[in-house]
Amino acid sequence: MSPLPPVAIDFVNFLIPAGIFAIIALGLNVQWGHTGLFNAGVAAFIGLGAYTAAILMTGPAPATNQYPGHLGGFSWPFLAAVIVAMVVAGVAGLLIALPILRLRADYFAIATLALAETVRLFFTNAEDITAGTIGIILIPRPIVIADPGLSDVVMAGLVITTLFLAYFVIQYLTKAPWGRVLRGIREDEEATLALGKNTFRFRLSAFVVGCIVMGLAGAFLAAFLRFVTPTQFDPLSTFTIYVMVILGGSGNNRGVIFGAFLFYAFDWVSVRVKDFLPASLQGPIPYVRLMVIGALLVILVLYRPEGIFREKKRTYPPVVRE
Amino acid sequence: MNRDLVVVLLVIAVFTVAMWTVYGVPVLQFLINGVVVGSIIVLGATGLSLIYGIRKFGNFAHGEMMTFGAYMAFLISVSFAMNIIWGLIFGVFMAAMLGILFELLVFRKLAGRGPVAALVASIGIAIFMNNLINATFGTQINVYNLQIAQSLVLLTIDGRPVLTINPIKGLATLAVSAVLIIFLHVVLSRTTLGKAMRATSDNPDLARASGINIRNVILWVWAISGGLAAVAGVLLGIVNDVRPAMGFSILLFVFAAVIIGGIGSPYGAMLGGLIVGIAGELSVALLAWLGRPTVLGLDNPTAYRPVAAFVIMILVLLLRPAGLGGRRGPTLRTRRILRVPRWAKRERAQ
Numbered sequence: 001m002s003p004l005p006p007v008a009i010d011f012v013n014f015l016i017p018a019g020i021f022a023i024i025a026l027g028l029n030v031q032w033g034h035t036g037l038f039n040a041g042v043a044a045f046i047g048l049g050a051y052t053a054a055i056l057m058t059g060p061a062p063a064t065n066q067y068p069g070h071l072g073g074f075s076w077p078f079l080a081a082v083i084v085a086m087v088v089a090g091v092a093g094l095l096i097a098l099p100i101l102r103l104r105a106d107y108f109a110i111a112t113l114a115l116a117e118t119v120r121l122f123f124t125n126a127e128d129i130t131a132g133t134i135g136i137i138l139i140p141r142p143i144v145i146a147d148p149g150l151s152d153v154v155m156a157g158l159v160i161t162t163l164f165l166a167y168f169v170i171q172y173l174t175k176a177p178w179g180r181v182l183r184g185i186r187e188d189e190e191a192t193l194a195l196g197k198n199t200f201r202f203r204l205s206a207f208v209v210g211c212i213v214m215g216l217a218g219a220f221l222a223a224f225l226r227f228v229t230p231t232q233f234d235p236l237s238t239f240t241i242y243v244m245v246i247l248g249g250s251g252n253n254r255g256v257i258f259g260a261f262l263f264y265a266f267d268w269v270s271v272r273v274k275d276f277l278p279a280s281l282q283g284p285i286p287y288v289r290l291m292v293i294g295a296l297l298v299i300l301v302l303y304r305p306e307g308i309f310r311e312k313k314r315t316y317p318p319v320v321r322e
Numbered sequence: 323m324n325r326d327l328v329v330v331l332l333v334i335a336v337f338t339v340a341m342w343t344v345y346g347v348p349v350l351q352f353l354i355n356g357v358v359v360g361s362i363i364v365l366g367a368t369g370l371s372l373i374y375g376i377r378k379f380g381n382f383a384h385g386e387m388m389t390f391g392a393y394m395a396f397l398i399s400v401s402f403a404m405n406i407i408w409g410l411i412f413g414v415f416m417a418a419m420l421g422i423l424f425e426l427l428v429f430r431k432l433a434g435r436g437p438v439a440a441l442v443a444s445i446g447i448a449i450f451m452n453n454l455i456n457a458t459f460g461t462q463i464n465v466y467n468l469q470i471a472q473s474l475v476l477l478t479i480d481g482r483p484v485l486t487i488n489p490i491k492g493l494a495t496l497a498v499s500a501v502l503i504i505f506l507h508v509v510l511s512r513t514t515l516g517k518a519m520r521a522t523s524d525n526p527d528l529a530r531a532s533g534i535n536i537r538n539v540i541l542w543v544w545a546i547s548g549g550l551a552a553v554a555g556v557l558l559g560i561v562n563d564v565r566p567a568m569g570f571s572i573l574l575f576v577f578a579a580v581i582i583g584g585i586g587s588p589y590g591a592m593l594g595g596l597i598v599g600i601a602g603e604l605s606v607a608l609l610a611w612l613g614r615p616t617v618l619g620l621d622n623p624t625a626y627r628p629v630a631a632f633v634i635m636i637l638v639l640l641l642r643p644a645g646l647g648g649r650r651g652p653t654l655r656t657r658r659i660l661r662v663p664r665w666a667k668r669e670r671a672q
Binding site for chain 2: 239
C-alpha cells in the first residue's frame with residue numbers, strides 16, 4: 001500500500017507525461033519555431049531514443065514462449081541509457097538531415113515523414129532487436145524504489161528538473177547569436193546568407209540539437225510507459241507535438257511548454273470524461289478527441305497562427321530607404 | 323523522351339532481367355502487380371499534382387479524400403445493396419464536393435500564406451476526416467458487395483499457373499485508370515477549362531489578367547482532384563479492402579509519385595505512379611531473394627515494400643529536384659534566382 005493519497009498519484013501521473021511532451025515540444029521548437037524546419041519525423045527521433053533506452057535498461061527478457069525476446073539484457077543505469085539515447089537520436093538526425101536539409105519546407109516535410117515511416121518499419125520488422133509489434137516490455141523506472149507511488153514521484157521530479165534544464169539550455173542557445181542566426185534563416189535565408197552566415201551549417205546544427213532533445217524525451221517516455229511498441233511512434237504522434245508547439249506559440253520557448261501542458265491537460269480530461277458518460281457515448285470518444293486535435297490545428301492555422309503566446313518581437317530601428 | 327526517363331526505364335529493365343535470372347518467368351507477375359498498383363497510385367497522384375500545381379502546397383488530406391470516396395461507395399454498395407458502379411459515381415460526386423468544401427472553408431483563406439501554413443492545415447483536416455470516418459463507420463475491415471471472378475491464367479508451366487491476372491481486380495482497374503487518364507488528358511489539352519487550369523497553374527496573376535475566373539478554375543481543380551481520389555479509393559477498396567487507414571497508408575506513395583514525376587505536372591505524376599508501383603513490387607522480389615539475413619526482418623519480403631518508393635523519391639529530390647517531367651525545382655538554390663525581393667513585394671502590396 002502506497003503512503004501517497006490517490007490524488008497525488010493522479011497528479012504525478014499527469015506531470016510526468018506532460019513534462020515529457022514539453023521537452024519534446026522544446027526540441028521541436030528549435031527546429032520549427034526558431035529555424036522554420038518542418039520536421040515531420042519527430043516520432044522517429046522520439047522512438048529512436050525510447051528504443052535505445054529500452055534496450056539498454058531492460059534486464060534479460062522473460063523466458064516465456066509468448067514473448068519473442070529482443071536485443072538486450074544489459075541492465076544499464078538510466079543516466080547512461082539517456083546519454084546513449086541522445087547520441088543515437090542526434091546521429092540519426094545528422095545522417096537524415098545531411099542529404100535532405102537543402103530541400104524547401106514542404107518537400108522537407110514529405111522526405112522526413114517518409115524517413116520516419118522507414119524507421120517505424122524497422123521497429124516493426126526487426127524482431128530480433130525490437131521484439132516487433134509486441135514491443136519491449138518491463139522497462140525499469142529511472143530510480144528503482146520498491147514502492148511504486150514513490151518511484152513515480154521521484155520520476156516526476158526528474159522529468160521536471162530535466163524540463164527546466166532543457167528550457168534553460170535552449171533559452172540560452174536561442175537568445176545567443178546562434179539563435180539569432182536561426183531566426184534570420186527562418187525569416188529570410190538569402191539575407192542571412194548574404195550576411196556571410198553558412199546557413200546550411202546552422203540549419204544542420206539546429207536540426208541535430210532538436211533531435212537530441214527528442215531522443216532525451218524518448219528515453220524518459222520509455223521509462224515512464226515501461227513498454228515501447230512501434231504504434232506509439234506513428235505520424236499522428238508527430239502532429240500532436242505540432243499542435244502543442246503551434247498552440248503555445250512557435251518560437252516562444254515558454255509558450256511551447258505552456259502549450260504542451262495545456263494540450264496534455266485537454267488530453268487528460270478527454271480520457272477521464274469517458275467514465276462519466278453513458279456507455280452508448282463511450283465508443284466514439286477517442287475519435288472525437290482526435291477530431292478535436294485536427295480541427296484545432298486547422299483553426300489555429302487559420303485564425304491564430306502565432307499561438308497563445310506570440311513570439312517576442314526583437315525589433316531594431318529600421319533602415320530608412322529613400 | 324528525355325535522358326532521365328531513359329535511365330529510369332533502363333534501370334527497371336536491367337533489374338527485371340536480373341530478377342529473371344533468379345526467378346525465371348514468374349518475375350513478370352511482379353511487374354503485372356506493379357502496374358496494377360501503379361495505376362491506382364497514378365489516379366491519386368494526378369489529382370494531388372493538380373492541387374500542388376495550382377495551390378502550391380502538398381495536400382496531406384488527399385489520402386483522406388480517397389478513404390472518404392471509398393466509404394461513400396461502400397455506403398451505396400453494402401448499406402443500400404446497389405451495384406458498385408453506382409457507388410463509384412456517388413463516391414466521386416461526394417469527394418468532389420468535399421474538395422470544393424476544403425477550398426471554400428480553409429484553403430481559400432490561406433492563399434498567399436506560403437506552402438507550410440496550408441500543409442499544416444491539410445494535416446489537421448486529414449486527422450479530422452480520418453477520425454470522423456473512424457467514428458461513423460467503425461475501424462473494422464470491410465469489403466464491397468462485389469463478386470470477384472476467377473483469375474485469368476495467362477501462362478502455365480507444368481500445369482501450374484505462373485502468370486495470372488484477375489478480371490476485376492486487375493483488368494478492370496487498369497481499364498478504369500486508363501480511361502480516366504485519357505479523359506484527364508482530353509480535359510487538360512482540348513477544353514477551355516483545361517487551358518484555364520494550366521494557365522492558372524503557370525501564372526495565376528497573368529491568368530486573372532487575361533480574364534480567367536481563377537476562383538472558379540481552382541474550385542474545378544479541387545472537384546477533379548477529389549473525384550480522381552475517390553476513384554483511386556474505390557479501386558483500392560476493390561483490390562485490397564476498405565478500412566479507415568487505407569488513404570493515409572497510400573498517401574506517401576502518392577507523394578513519392580508526384581515528386582518523381584515533378585510537382586504540378588499531371589503527366590509526370592502518371593509516370594511517377596507507375597514507377598512507384600513497379601519499384602515496390604520489384605523490391606519485394608529482391609527482398610524475397612535476399613531474405614537470408616533475418617536480422618532486420620528481411621525474411622518478410624513485403625515488410626519493407628514502401629522503402630523502395632521512398633528511396634527513389636529521395637534520390638529524385640536530390641539528383642533531379644524538378645522531377646523527371648517537371649520544370650520548377652524545389653530546392654532553395656533554384657528558387658533564389660526567381661524570387662522577388664522582400665522589399666519589392668512590400669512596395670507592391672502598398
